[in-house]
Amino acid sequence: MSDTLREHEAGAELSEYEALAELWARNGWGARAIALCKVILRLEPKHGPARRLLAELDARRVDPLGPPGPAVRMPMKQESATSPRGSLLSGLGERELQSVLEALEPRVFQPGETIVEEGQPGSSLFAIVEGSVEVLRTLKSGRRRMVAFLGEGDFFGEMSLLSDEPRFATVKAFERTAVLELTRERLDQIIQRHPSVEEVLRAFYREHLLDDVLRGNPLFKVLTPQQRKALSRDFQLCSRPAGALLLEQGHEVDALYLLLRGQCQVLHRHPDGRETPLRTLGEGDMFGEISLVLGVPATATVRADTPCMLLRLDWGSCDNHLLSQPGVFEELSRLGNERLLFTAGLLWESTPRDRAPLT
Incomplete structure (x- = not known):
């Protein structure tokens, strides 16, 4: 009886997760919705509603690495008509986008925890679902200086992942931070099936690298x-x-x-x-x-x-x-x-x- 009760309670929790993911998706938080669906599927890989919601997010062209929509607690807030950075995945077709969504893995970092280390090989890119991070560079004196502060909807790590160069900076969680991670291994598997994914990501990387350099x-x-x-x-x-x-x-x-x-x-x-x-x-x-x-x-x-x-x-x-x-x-x-x-x-x-x- 206790096992049945625990299964019932687990099912109820997953239903609550599913409802919350749908709520986030309706209110523009596509990255959060996708991350929560990933959590549900980790707990129950055959969970049909979570799989259907991921497919619906794909059909709606939700991009987890694009700018976030309005928060649930502020339904009247409108998204800016001109985003400062375009979407990393906006150039992908539906099948390619779905493959990328399925490859994203949710991870959580505690305050002060290092996500990537400057000078180390890069094997992942990350999208921030919730929380914020500090971006630190090492000066010639050996001291570290914060050069950027990133929050929900921002992404990092794409330069090292796509260029095979060492990490350009250290990124640490400023608070409890949830991210979606795309590893090189999973990206290579996707590119084998959909070569256009590499072209889209490299075009984006080049465009925004040059944009940042020329503006600065x-x-x-x-x-x-x-x-x-x-x-x-x-x-x-x-x-x-x-x-x-x-x-x-x-x-x-x-x-x-x-x-x-x-x-x-x-x-x-x-x-x-x-x-x-x-x-x-x-x-x-x-x-x-x-x-x-x-x-x-x-x-x-x-x-x-x-x-x-x-x-x-x-x-x-x-x-x-x-x-x-x-x-x-x-x-x-x-x-x-x-x-x-x-x-x-x-x-x-x-x-x-x-x-x-x-x-």
Whole structure:
């Protein structure tokens, strides 16, 4: 009798979960509804109502990684007509979306618990269902600084998952936080059945990576959103291993580069073969602008200290999008002149007085 009673109580709890999931779905909390359905199916894999609700959410084109709808406790609140970030899965077809929904796994993290660690291999992306997280970056001093605060409907981890690069930052739960996780293993299985999923995710990753970079870089702030969008289509995302020559002094330069991740050394090569370090380039730094503005070969060598991820814009695209914009051209000229003067000062100081160049 007790077993029957426990089964009855468990069934009642699952019914309550099902009703709550439906309520969340009706009120716009698709991610919460999907997560709760996943919990129900973990407890009872053959639970028909939960499976049907997942299918209905798919039919309604609910995207768990898109912006959240209005909360249940605030039914009159309207969702913004212009979301700051588009939906990660909005470009998928119905079958592809359903495959992704079925692959999502709910996880819960306690306050202060690390979800992903900076520098570690990335094997998952996450969507926040409930709660919030801190995004932390390690400074050169070794201290950590919070660079973002994410909440319900936000997602993270897609850069490492899609680029095979180490985690860009550490993410910790600020409070009790529920997420939906998509692992690389499950994503690979989906891509085997639906190759278009990889194309959609990579297009999204590239678009929003470039959007974030172009909006945050002082050089491109003078461009209108439409101009930045047109420019982003011509940027090429590329990676180079540690030790790779990115520019070589005296050789032709065919593109403008923006360093997204990693560290590079700028070196001056003397006639006797000696190399003098000029500066270290870090994330967000640009190089190649002197050749672009003056039309000369590389004035220094740039070598990757670490594995690097870069944005590359060829000269034709620079001419179309940048050189025709007075504000951008002036900023490029200013940056190039500052670097030339800085380099000249360093070389003068490092030259023995009996061999100092004549002026």
